[in-house]
Amino acid sequence: xxxxxxxxxxxxxxxxxxxxxxxxxxxxxxxxxxxxxxxxxxxxxxxxxxxxxxxxxxxxxxxxxxxxxxxxxxxxxxxxxxxxxxxxxxxxxxxxxxxxxxxxxxxxxxxxxxxxxxxxxxxxxxxxxxxxxxxxxxxxxxxxxxxxxxxxxxxxxxxxxxxxxxxxxxxxxxxxxxxxxxxxxxxxxxxxxxxxxxxxxxxxxxxxxxxxxxxxxxxxxxxxxxxxxxxxxxxxxxxxxxxxxxxxxxxxxxxxxxxxxxxxxxxxxxxxxxxxxxxxxxxxxxxxxxxxxxxxxxxxxxxxxxxxxxxxxxxxxxxxxxxxxxxxxxxxxxxxxxxxxxxxxxxxxxxxxxxxxxxxxxxxxxxxxxxxxxxxxxxxxxxxxxxxxxxxxxxxxxxxxxxxxxxxxxxxxxxxxxxxxxxxxxxxxxxxxxxx
Amino acid sequence: xxxxxxxxxxxxxxxxxxxxxxxxxxxxxxxxxxxxxxxxxxxxxxxxxxxxxxxxxxxxxxxxxxxxxxxxxxxxxxxxxxxxxxxxxxxxxxxxxxxxxxxxxxxxxxxxxxxxxxxxxxxxxxxxxxxxxxxxxxxxxxxxxxxxxxxxxxxxxxxxxxxxxxxxxxxxxxxxxxxxxxxxxxxxxxxxxxxxxxxxxxxxxxxxxxxxxxxxxxxxxxxxxxxxxxxxxxxxxxxxxxxxxxxxxxxxxxxxxxxxxxxxxxxxxxxxxxxxxxxxxxxxxxxxxxxxxxxxxxxxxxxxxxxxxxxxxxxxxxxxxxxxxxxxxxxxxxxxxxxxxxxxxxxxxxxxxxxxxxxxxxxxxxxxxxxxxxxxxxxxxxxxxxxxxxxxxxxxxxxxxxxxxxxxxxxxxxxxxxxxxxxxxxxxxxxxxxxxxxxxxxxxxxxxxxxxxxxxxxxxxxxxxxxxxxxxxxxxxxxxxxxx
Numbered sequence: 001x002x003x004x005x006x007x008x009x010x011x012x013x014x015x016x017x018x019x020x021x022x023x024x025x026x027x028x029x030x031x032x033x034x035x036x037x038x039x040x041x042x043x044x045x046x047x048x049x050x051x052x053x054x055x056x057x058x059x060x061x062x063x064x065x066x067x068x069x070x071x072x073x074x075x076x077x078x079x080x081x082x083x084x085x086x087x088x089x090x091x092x093x094x095x096x097x098x099x100x101x102x103x104x105x106x107x108x109x110x111x112x113x114x115x116x117x118x119x120x121x122x123x124x125x126x127x128x129x130x131x132x133x134x135x136x137x138x139x140x141x142x143x144x145x146x147x148x149x150x151x152x153x154x155x156x157x158x159x160x161x162x163x164x165x166x167x168x169x170x171x172x173x174x175x176x177x178x179x180x181x182x183x184x185x186x187x188x189x190x191x192x193x194x195x196x197x198x199x200x201x202x203x204x205x206x207x208x209x210x211x212x213x214x215x216x217x218x219x220x221x222x223x224x225x226x227x228x229x230x231x232x233x234x235x236x237x238x239x240x241x242x243x244x245x246x247x248x249x250x251x252x253x254x255x256x257x258x259x260x261x262x263x264x265x266x267x268x269x270x271x272x273x274x275x276x277x278x279x280x281x282x283x284x285x286x287x288x289x290x291x292x293x294x295x296x297x298x299x300x301x302x303x304x305x306x307x308x309x310x311x312x313x314x315x316x317x318x319x320x321x322x323x324x325x326x327x328x329x330x331x332x333x334x335x336x337x338x339x340x341x342x343x344x345x346x347x348x349x350x351x352x353x354x355x356x357x358x359x360x361x362x363x364x365x366x367x368x369x370x371x372x373x374x375x376x377x378x379x380x381x382x383x384x385x386x387x388x389x390x391x392x393x394x395x396x397x398x399x400x401x402x403x404x405x406x407x408x409x410x411x412x413x414x415x416x417x418x419x420x421x422x423x424x425x426x427x428x429x430x431x432x433x434x435x436x
Numbered sequence: 437x438x439x440x441x442x443x444x445x446x447x448x449x450x451x452x453x454x455x456x457x458x459x460x461x462x463x464x465x466x467x468x469x470x471x472x473x474x475x476x477x478x479x480x481x482x483x484x485x486x487x488x489x490x491x492x493x494x495x496x497x498x499x500x501x502x503x504x505x506x507x508x509x510x511x512x513x514x515x516x517x518x519x520x521x522x523x524x525x526x527x528x529x530x531x532x533x534x535x536x537x538x539x540x541x542x543x544x545x546x547x548x549x550x551x552x553x554x555x556x557x558x559x560x561x562x563x564x565x566x567x568x569x570x571x572x573x574x575x576x577x578x579x580x581x582x583x584x585x586x587x588x589x590x591x592x593x594x595x596x597x598x599x600x601x602x603x604x605x606x607x608x609x610x611x612x613x614x615x616x617x618x619x620x621x622x623x624x625x626x627x628x629x630x631x632x633x634x635x636x637x638x639x640x641x642x643x644x645x646x647x648x649x650x651x652x653x654x655x656x657x658x659x660x661x662x663x664x665x666x667x668x669x670x671x672x673x674x675x676x677x678x679x680x681x682x683x684x685x686x687x688x689x690x691x692x693x694x695x696x697x698x699x700x701x702x703x704x705x706x707x708x709x710x711x712x713x714x715x716x717x718x719x720x721x722x723x724x725x726x727x728x729x730x731x732x733x734x735x736x737x738x739x740x741x742x743x744x745x746x747x748x749x750x751x752x753x754x755x756x757x758x759x760x761x762x763x764x765x766x767x768x769x770x771x772x773x774x775x776x777x778x779x780x781x782x783x784x785x786x787x788x789x790x791x792x793x794x795x796x797x798x799x800x801x802x803x804x805x806x807x808x809x810x811x812x813x814x815x816x817x818x819x820x821x822x823x824x825x826x827x828x829x830x831x832x833x834x835x836x837x838x839x840x841x842x843x844x845x846x847x848x849x850x851x852x853x854x855x856x857x858x859x860x861x862x863x864x865x866x867x868x869x870x871x872x873x874x875x876x877x878x879x880x881x882x883x884x885x886x887x888x889x890x891x892x893x894x895x896x897x898x899x900x901x902x903x904x905x906x907x908x909x910x911x912x913x914x915x916x917x918x919x920x
Contacts, residue, residue: 091691092830093695115697135644164892170798170829170830170869174602175866175877176893177648177651177911178602178648179896184647228559231738265741272741273738320637322559387640405641410633411642420895
């Protein structure tokens with residue numbers, strides 16, 4: 001009996017798909033399964049673990065481009081059919097949902113009560129489980145942080161099929177180790193997240209977005225840093241080059257850079273903050289404007305999905321200190337310009353995350369070599385207190401460099417954790433950090 | 437946990453008089469100097485217990501490193517000889533987490549108390565872990581910044597202890613607990629190896645070992661240095677004191693404030709028994725002694741628009757029978773209200789020789805029914821109960837005043853505590869919101885975690901601490917599936 005037939009006999013034919021379009025860096029699963037219950041997830045994993053098969057857990061597959069080239073995938077296991085909101089108690093500001101619930105559906109459910117899980121990662125179809133497994137975030141990170149700050153509990157099916165519960169369902173809890181953290185951002189390498197519990201936040205009453213443009217980045221970076229150190233409470237602060245703004249249909253005139261600052265609160269507070277921000281813009285060549293609501297909404301959506309909007313071929317993410325982020329973006333930008341590559345950058349000035357989006361990187365070998373050389377230089381520049389992750393790249397690049405970079409002194413601990421939780425390396429071997 | 441006034445009435449004690457081999461002592465003395473190794477009974481006595489004074493364990497020695505680079509060599513010596521150790525900050529913990537079971541060596545971190553770097557451009561501070569929590573805020577306050585986690589013991593507890601417990605405080609309702617404010621740690625692993633977890637900029641790559649370490653109660657290694665997030669001080673702070681004639685209505689008001697979408701900086705509740713104890717003590721703030729309960733509601737942030745929120749809160753309070761909404765006029769009045777709240781445990785010390793402080797969390801919507809049941813349990817056992825707690829996040833602290841010389845009363849306190857804990861767990865809650873598991877709650881862990889859940893924790897401990905030398909016997913119970 002072939003693999004698909006075996007899985008069909010366990011899960012039923014409707015949960016098993018032989019023809020699959022899934023392709024992770026040239027690696028194609030033999031079969032895709034979409035179990036309907038936690039027990040079915042456990043059965044698939046137990047089966048794979050015993051048979052020595054390799055499993056790729058995923059939600060809807062919006063972030064499968066992140067990671068090193070997998071060694072092998074036999075079964076792709078989607079959580080998309082685990083799609084029930086289990087409980088939502090508005091007065092507690094908490095909700096429990098299965099991992100396959102799409103973020104947009106979850107948002108629709110909670111926004112009816114003026115509440116939300118305040119994360120806006122790329123990928124419209126992202127599932128809750130996928131967002132947690134990749135700790136994905138978007139422009140709202142400035143004020144709200146990442147999924148790490150909202151997960152209060154998880155249920156995970158471990159590689160051997162054991163169901164593990166971490167955390168709880170209350171908003172404050174220090175009982176035992178905080179194992180939620182271990183699974184957040186683990187990219188499915190330690191277990192399959194099947195259930196999620198979150199604390200929520202009230203949706204701000206109102207919103208305003210300001211755009212400050214300038215020919216040079218320095219005055220804007222200075223304003224961003226002043227805002228960061230001030231009592232103002234923007235929900236998003238992003239520094240972008242004009243190319244990114246143009247792609248998003250925002251006219252920038254002669255300006256080369258734009259600083260986007262978005263406030264969300266009650267009207268009085270927003271008006272006050274917009275006024276204060278305007279006062280901070282001292283440099284005469286900077287232009288301050290308030291975007292109308294529809295332009296702003298379109299822009300934030302386009303920025304969240306910028307990788308697709310720009311059709312990026314190589315996406316780099318640099319993690320650095322907030323006050324070094326603008327400098328990293330300009331260093332990369334001038335490098336790319338010299339190499340004749342089209343690029344755009346978006347800088348989270350308050351968290352120190354820089355995203356670089358590059359096109360035509362894979363045109364020829366010379367281009368690949370230039371990108372690789374740039375990555376090496378940027379990694380050296382980031383230094384000891386940061387990292388550079390290649391979030392998207394063609395195979396030619398992934399074959400020559402570790403997309404994560406090297407962990408500093410913690411590789412043994414990470415491998416130790418993997419060894420304990422997935423001793424047979426059943427879960428997507430080769431994709432993660434430190435060869436995991 | 438049971439707090440005894442006298443200490444000598446401890447319900448459990450262990451006087452394991454383990455003596456360290458001379459070779460080990462000499463090795464450690466050569467690292468820290470003779471004067472920084474304590475061995476005599478009188479010197480060791482203060483380290484036999486922590487904030488949970490009913491349990492006593494005699495450490496075999498106390499080592500006081502005076503610089504953070506001494507910690508790794510100390511740990512290496514202990515590891516080579518398989519001698520267990522406990523890192524200790526100020527010893528204010530309430531779950532017995534800093535107790536030296538098995539004749540462990542105490543590594544006292546309090547002298548590693550320097551602020552190494554303050555970097556406002558990146559809103560971070562680098563500090564040694566023996567630093568007392570409030571010192572950091574005091575250092576950055578003049579420049580308009582502060583460090584958010586503010587446990588009630590913040591004038592004495594250390595950052596390292598806060599990291600171990602992922603300590604909270606009244607303001608973690610809005611700002612999160614310690615785990616949300618630590619961006620990086622330098623850690624001495626139980627093998628003596630030094631690693632840095634996390635970065636000091638944005639996220640590090642790979643598994644979130646930093647997030648796992650925080651709240652590990654010292655069982656995963658010794659943190660020596662930490663990168664902490666600073667926040668700009670809020671422009672405006674408004675503190676309200678609202679009194680109610682019914683505990684149930686007070687609880688409902690709490691639920692409604694949260695449900696309305698207001699995020700107070702703090703939302704604290706004190707019941708009548710607590711108010712009366714406070715008002716009879718030096719912490720008296722003028723709270724109405726005939727009230728069934730009061731709420732302390734604090735808002736912070738921008739002044740613009742805050743008046744509307746205050747009006748919303750007033751309306752909610754009135755709808756639930758709030759008698760008076762008192763808005764503190766200035767910083768002095770605010771401080772007076774908080775002195776009453778933070779002095780509550782001290783004030784309760786006047787009521788009886790001993791006090792059992794419990795720590796449990798429930799979903800906020802369950803407050804009315806759970807609180808009523810907590811009172812019923814204490815009546816059934818004929819005990820003196822008071823409640824003072826972080827209502828906004830459902831973190832209860834039911835306190836029972838008793839006399840540990842009365843064995844029958846002690847038995848009733850223990851039985852009632854267990855029932856209260858089971859009640860909270862049954863309501864969907866947790867056995868601890870901020871005090872940690874330590875030794876005190878280790879037997880409650882199976883109430884909320886299965887063998888498989890606990891086994892997952894063991895796996896993590898085995899990776900960091902394979903020989904169980906760092907703070908042994910804490911947090912995770914040894915359980916059945918460890919038998920094979």
